Amino acid sequence: MATLSEVAEAAGVSPTAVSRYLNNRIELPQATRDRIDAAIAKLNYRPNLLAKRLSTGKTEAISLVTPEIANPFFAELAAAVEAAAQQHGYAVYMSSTQGDRAREIDAIQRLQDQHVDGLIMMTNQPDDGTLAALLEPHHNVVLLDEDIPGVPVPRVFVENEQGGYLATRHLIEAGHREIAIIGGPQRLMSVSERLAGFERAMHEAELPVRPGWVLLGQYTRDYGRAAAMHLLHSAQRPTAILACSDYIAIGVLQATRQAGIDVPDGLSLVGFDDMPFAELVDPPLTTIRQPVAEMGRVAFDRLLAQINKTDAEPLTRLPVSLVIRKSVRDIRAT
Amino acid sequence: MATLSEVAEAAGVSPTAVSRYLNNRIELPQATRDRIDAAIAKLNYRPNLLAKRLSTGKTEAISLVTPEIANPFFAELAAAVEAAAQQHGYAVYMSSTQGDRAREIDAIQRLQDQHVDGLIMMTNQPDDGTLAALLEPHHNVVLLDEDIPGVPVPRVFVENEQGGYLATRHLIEAGHREIAIIGGPQRLMSVSERLAGFERAMHEAELPVRPGWVLLGQYTRDYGRAAAMHLLHSAQRPTAILACSDYIAIGVLQATRQAGIDVPDGLSLVGFDDMPFAELVDPPLTTIRQPVAEMGRVAFDRLLAQINKTDAEPLTRLPVSLVIRKSVRDIRAT
DNA sequence: ACAAATTAGTAAAGCGGTTTACAAGCCGAT
DNA sequence: ATCGGCTTGTAAACCGCTTTACTAATTTGT
Numbered sequence: 001m002a003t004l005s006e007v008a009e010a011a012g013v014s015p016t017a018v019s020r021y022l023n024n025r026i027e028l029p030q031a032t033r034d035r036i037d038a039a040i041a042k043l044n045y046r047p048n049l050l051a052k053r054l055s056t057g058k059t060e061a062i063s064l065v066t067p068e069i070a071n072p073f074f075a076e077l078a079a080a081v082e083a084a085a086q087q088h089g090y091a092v093y094m095s096s097t098q099g100d101r102a103r104e105i106d107a108i109q110r111l112q113d114q115h116v117d118g119l120i121m122m123t124n125q126p127d128d129g130t131l132a133a134l135l136e137p138h139h140n141v142v143l144l145d146e147d148i149p150g151v152p153v154p155r156v157f158v159e160n161e162q163g164g165y166l167a168t169r170h171l172i173e174a175g176h177r178e179i180a181i182i183g184g185p186q187r188l189m190s191v192s193e194r195l196a197g198f199e200r201a202m203h204e205a206e207l208p209v210r211p212g213w214v215l216l217g218q219y220t221r222d223y224g225r226a227a228a229m230h231l232l233h234s235a236q237r238p239t240a241i242l243a244c245s246d247y248i249a250i251g252v253l254q255a256t257r258q259a260g261i262d263v264p265d266g267l268s269l270v271g272f273d274d275m276p277f278a279e280l281v282d283p284p285l286t287t288i289r290q291p292v293a294e295m296g297r298v299a300f301d302r303l304l305a306q307i308n309k310t311d312a313e314p315l316t317r318l319p320v321s322l323v324i325r326k327s328v329r330d331i332r333a334t
Numbered sequence: 335m336a337t338l339s340e341v342a343e344a345a346g347v348s349p350t351a352v353s354r355y356l357n358n359r360i361e362l363p364q365a366t367r368d369r370i371d372a373a374i375a376k377l378n379y380r381p382n383l384l385a386k387r388l389s390t391g392k393t394e395a396i397s398l399v400t401p402e403i404a405n406p407f408f409a410e411l412a413a414a415v416e417a418a419a420q421q422h423g424y425a426v427y428m429s430s431t432q433g434d435r436a437r438e439i440d441a442i443q444r445l446q447d448q449h450v451d452g453l454i455m456m457t458n459q460p461d462d463g464t465l466a467a468l469l470e471p472h473h474n475v476v477l478l479d480e481d482i483p484g485v486p487v488p489r490v491f492v493e494n495e496q497g498g499y500l501a502t503r504h505l506i507e508a509g510h511r512e513i514a515i516i517g518g519p520q521r522l523m524s525v526s527e528r529l530a531g532f533e534r535a536m537h538e539a540e541l542p543v544r545p546g547w548v549l550l551g552q553y554t555r556d557y558g559r560a561a562a563m564h565l566l567h568s569a570q571r572p573t574a575i576l577a578c579s580d581y582i583a584i585g586v587l588q589a590t591r592q593a594g595i596d597v598p599d600g601l602s603l604v605g606f607d608d609m610p611f612a613e614l615v616d617p618p619l620t621t622i623r624q625p626v627a628e629m630g631r632v633a634f635d636r637l638l639a640q641i642n643k644t645d646a647e648p649l650t651r652l653p654v655s656l657v658i659r660k661s662v663r664d665i666r667a668t
Numbered sequence: 669a670c671a672a673a674t675t676a677g678t679a680a681a682g683c684g685g686t687t688t689a690c691a692a693g694c695c696g697a698t
Numbered sequence: 699a700t701c702g703g704c705t706t707g708t709a710a711a712c713c714g715c716t717t718t719a720c721t722a723a724t725t726t727g728t
Contacts, residue, residue: 003714014678019716028676049447050393051714054384054683061427069416072610075409082403082430086437091449093395094428095420096413103420113383115425250614276406280584282616337684348708353686362706385684388713 002043010039022047061091062303063116065107067124069096072275073292074122077144080296081120088304090117099125108134111141118303120144124219126187142303142312144295147189154302154312156295160190163288163320164197167242167270170286170322172205175332176240176268179207182227182252183244184219191216194244194272213238224251232259232267239331240268246275249285249327264329274323284325291318336377344373356381395425396637397450399441401458403430406609407626408456411478414630415454422638424451433459442468445475452637454478458553460521476637476646478629481523488636488646490629494524497622497654498531501576501604504620504656506539509666510574510602513541516561516586517578518553525550528578528606547572558585566593566601573665574602580609583619583661598663608657618659625652 008015011032018036020026028036039045053059064081066074082092093116097103104123108131111119118140123131132150135141141153164181171179181198183191195214202209212234215227224243231238232255243249249271256263263269263283271278271287278285298316305312342349345366352370354360362370373379387393398415400408416426427450431437438457442465445453452474457465466484469475475487498515505513515532517525529548536543546568549561558577565572566589577583583605590597597603597617605612605621612619632650639646 004716005714013676015715016678016680016717017676020677023716025717026677032676046443046447048388048714049449050384050388050391051683052716054382054388054685054713055715055717057384057683059384068413069403070406070410070413070610072404072406072409075406076404078428079402079404079430082428086429091427091444092429093425094412094416095426096416110425113380115383276404277611277614280587280611280615282614338686339684349685350687350708350710351706354707357686359687360707366706382684385713386686388715389684389686391713 001048002045004045004047007036007039007043007045010043011035057114059114059117060089061093061116062118062120062300063093063095063107063110064120064122065095065097065104066122067097067099069094072277073273073290076276076292077122077296080293081300082296084297084300088300090300090304097123101125101130104131105134108138111138118142118307120299120303121148122146123148124184124188126185140303140306142299142306144299145190154306154314154316156299156302156316156318157189158290158295158318159320160193161197161200163272163290164194164242164244165201166197166320166322167272167288168198168201170324171240171242171268171270171328172201172207174240174268174328174330177205177207178236178238179240179242180210180213180215180231180238181242181244182215182217182224182231182248184216184223184248186216188219191244198242219245219247221247221251221254224248225255226251228252228255229259232256232261238267240270240328243269243271246271246273246278246285246287248272249287250277250281253281264327268328268331270328278323279325283327286325286327287323289321289323291320294318335382336379338379338381341370341373341377341379344377345369391448393448393451394423395427395450396452396454396634397427397429397441397444398454398456399429399431399438400456401431401433403428406611407607407624410610410626411456411630414627415634416630418631418634422634424634431457435459435464438465439468442472445472452476452641454633454637455482456480457482458518458522460519474637474640476633476640478633479524488640488648488650490633490636490650490652491523492624492629492652493654494527495531495534497606497624498528498576498578499535500531500654500656501606501622502532502535504658505574505576505602505604505662506535506541508574508602508662508664511539511541512547512570512572513574513576514544514547514549514565514572515576515578516549516551516558516565516582518550518557518582520550522553525578532576553579553581555581555585555588558582559589560585562586562589563593566590566595572601574604574662577603577605580605580607580612580619580621582606583621584611584615587615598661602662602665604662612657613659617661620659620661621657623655623657625654628652 004018005015008018021028085092095107120142122144123146127148131148135151143155199209217223243252261267271285274287274289278287302312338352339349342352355362419426429441454476456478457480461482465482469485477489533543551557577586595601605619608621608623612621636646
């Protein structure tokens with residue numbers, strides 16, 4: 001592997017000249033440039049990244065922390081971030097934390113250790129302050145999808161409240177009055193916001209929000225199934241359920257199957273996220289779509305701005321939209 | 335950020351001593367060790383990875399190249415690789431190539447540039463020799479899931495032939511005799527192997543393989559739909575289809591819906607991969623399961639062996655299994 | 669024609685570790 | 699008393715690039 005000095009020698013100039021030429025920090029006459037180019041070609045020179053990094057302190061890499069890369073939602077997000085990063089010449093270092101706090105801390109550590117220039121952080125569990133404290137001294141971080149309160153960095157979220165509102169409105173407009181909501185961990189921002197949207201729509205329609213019909217637990221299929229089971233076996237059953245994630249919705253669907261209830265005829269259901277499988281399940285799921293690709297792109301843009309010390313928008317809210325499929329039945333006709 | 339020299343000074347020893355102590359290349363008396371440890375703690379010293387990497391030429395990172403990280407199959411594989419890498423202290427750089435040859439080359443380039451210590455390569459399009467030539471000089475590479483012929487590196491594949499065989503046998507045992515197969519690009523190893531398994535089962539049962547019922551195109555939903563459309567509209571229709579991927583199977587399902595044919599009553603269907611959505615679709619898909627997590631783990635193990643110059647198994651074939659759900663109907667009873 | 673300004677570079681000091689080669693001090697054995 | 703061999707280190711080169719500070723040669727302005 002040829003080095004810069006070897007190239008310089010072959011071209012009859014100093015290493016400095018070659019370095020500066022390659023980094024566009026000097027204007028050289030055509031003749032000199034040709035000699036250098038020739039030397040580079042002849043030696044098949046490629047700059048040693050490791051050396052460059054040590055010298056500049058920049059890594060041209062960012063870290064992407066997701067709870068679980070195998071989850072299609074995060075995988076899509078990761079793909080979008082990676083595409084944006086690639087365009088700007090950044091490599092992406094991935095880590096799935098599996099909801100493990102230690103791994104999240106690890107990832108932040110790597111930022112401290114100059115392993116990467118920046119960090120896009122997604123988490124799916126409430127922070128007890130640990131993460132916030134660790135993140136506090138860093139500016140080159142972006143929070144994506146879910147909040148970690150008290151960290152002075154840009155955030156990229158979706159209009160969760162609006163999503164909850166749209167979904168609930170859709171149910172109400174289909175004639176539903178007995179609506180339950182199943183969501184993830186109560187302390188998660190996305191959950192409380194979606195719930196707020198639900199409540200706004202209910203109040204607007206002068207419908208009561210029954211405490212027993214607000215079930216907050218986990219963003220998982222299992223929780224969705226358990227919660228739905230509970231609802232379906234209680235004395236009074238809702239006619240519709242708003243699931244705060246498509247995973248939860250899938251769980252609900254399992255429960256209805258088990259209970260012998262048809263969706264949408266016996267129960268209407270709206271999901272959240274529009275995961276790739278949402279249109280494949282039976283029935284195809286009416287759900288709230290998040291602009292996943294855009295979230296990834298915007299998150300990277302914000303991070304790049306932070307890395308370059310340009311001021312980034314502190315909070316970006318991306319719009320959601322209702323995707324109507326077949327899991328909601330209009331019961332006004334009845 | 336404190337440096338090694340500062341630690342050395344604070345501990346009253348030379349930088350060499352500290353470096354060697356930290357890397358377990360020297361035995362020091364307790365007193366000295368305590369002084370060094372105290373200095374490290376006091377200065378909150380963390381070794382600079384960039385410097386270490388330049389010095390040692392090792393990066394403690396590997397690169398994972400997938401066609402498309404948003405695809406759940408690759409995402410799961412990536413998750414498994416990442417988990418294994420994490421355990422051994424390796425970071426993982428991800429790149430999705432989107433089937434773009436230039437991006438694949440890019441990734442190999444990064445290996446050459448010592449960006450990473452090793453490379454796990456997945457591709458989903460036949461190689462014209464370009465990749466093979468680029469990969470040839472490298473030993474620290476592992477090919478996963480799909481072959482690139484002529485590269486002298488370890489490979490980790492599944493028993494594709496056996497998968498094709500199992501799926502076909504299952505259909506034959508359910509009484510099917512008119513079986514079509516829809517697969518990905520003909521030149522892809524996985525395709526030809528799965529086809530070979532199909533043919534073996536057919537021959538064994540003394541059933542003819544009709545050329546018009548072997549449709550090889552893309553591993554996509556769209557191709558699956560188009561191919562199924564074609565089959566369903568021809569004069570003679572198969573009673574069963576073997577789809578060489580679950581994506582293709584989904585496409586087939588779309589086509590049957592459009593054509594008003596019920597699965598499994600009007601047509602039996604077996605998929606391949608057992609993607610997460612396979613059990614969620616309607617009807618739940620009978621399919622061939624690949625041991626995704628194990629594939630990722632084994633691939634990393636092989637790569638690690640290569641990096642450490644221990645000889646790795648040149649070819650590993652992981653077993654597949656049939657997962658019976660509801661997309662195949664036994665027509666013998668008819 | 670001569671100073672000033674520009675052009676076309678260079679030498680050398682980092683960046684923060686690792687590693688090779690070498691050495692002082694001390695001990696036990698001869 | 700001396701030799702060899704451990705123990706406990708150290709000095710300095712090196713990894714390959716970037717960058718600051720500087721200069722010789724050439725052009726421009728007057």
